[in-house]
Amino acid sequence: MSRSTIHANCLVVGTKGILIRGASGSGKSSLSETLIESAQVRGQFAALVSDDRVQLRVETGRLIAEPPSTLQGLMETRGFGIVQVRHLPKAQVHLIVDLIDLEEMERIPELAVANVMLEGAQLSGIKCPAVAPQSALRLIRWAFKHLFPGSPDYF
Known part of the structure; x- marks a missing residue:
């Protein structure tokens, strides 16, 4: 089983794992903290991975971080x-949440939630503005x- 290491954050909210990718200084840690705190305020489980x-690996078609x-x-x-x-x-x-510059964000994207292939696993992904954790939280809430x-209101 091969592993690769990427520049990213991973956290769990409820039973759902979120992988946050972005350049250095794009706000991955701030967004992770914002998501964790928002879930915990609502009485939901959340923790950093x-x-x-x-480190990523695929087990029976599932991406494990x-x-x-x-x-x-x-x-x-x-x-x-x-x-x-x-x-x-x-x-x-x-x-998968990709943090990008606000100027690169589409105002009304053709697909708000896209299919993303990572390490051979098919996942859902969204783009969120970098260094704007509250805006990103709102987009992640809608993606969830x-x-x-039917999932709890985590955010």
């Missing part, structure tokens, strides 16, 4: 440093309502 780097051993339970908070956080050892990824109807 990995910050900054994520886990932290590199050196980063387990650690999160970089820009301007503050490395902090210890509650974390999970691994998660199945259900949604679309992809997982």
Whole structure:
């Protein structure tokens, strides 16, 4: 079983894994914290899997994310440093969030939720504005309502 390591964050909200990709400084950690806090305020489970780097592998067609051993339970908070956080050892990824510059965002995309192929696994993905965690949270909320109807209101 091969593994690859990518520059990304992964977290779990309820039973759904979210993989957040974006350039350095695009707000992956801030968005992860925003999503976790929003879910927890609503009484839902949420925890980080990995910050900054994520190891990926495919098991029976499902994409599994886990932290590199050196980063387990650690999160970089820009301007503050490395902090210890509650974390999970691994998660199945259900949604990919790509953080992009606001200028690259389509106002009304043809497909709000697209099919994304990663490591040979077919997943759903959305684009969200970088360094705008509240705007990204709103888009992720709508993606969850679309992809997982009947799920709790996590955000």
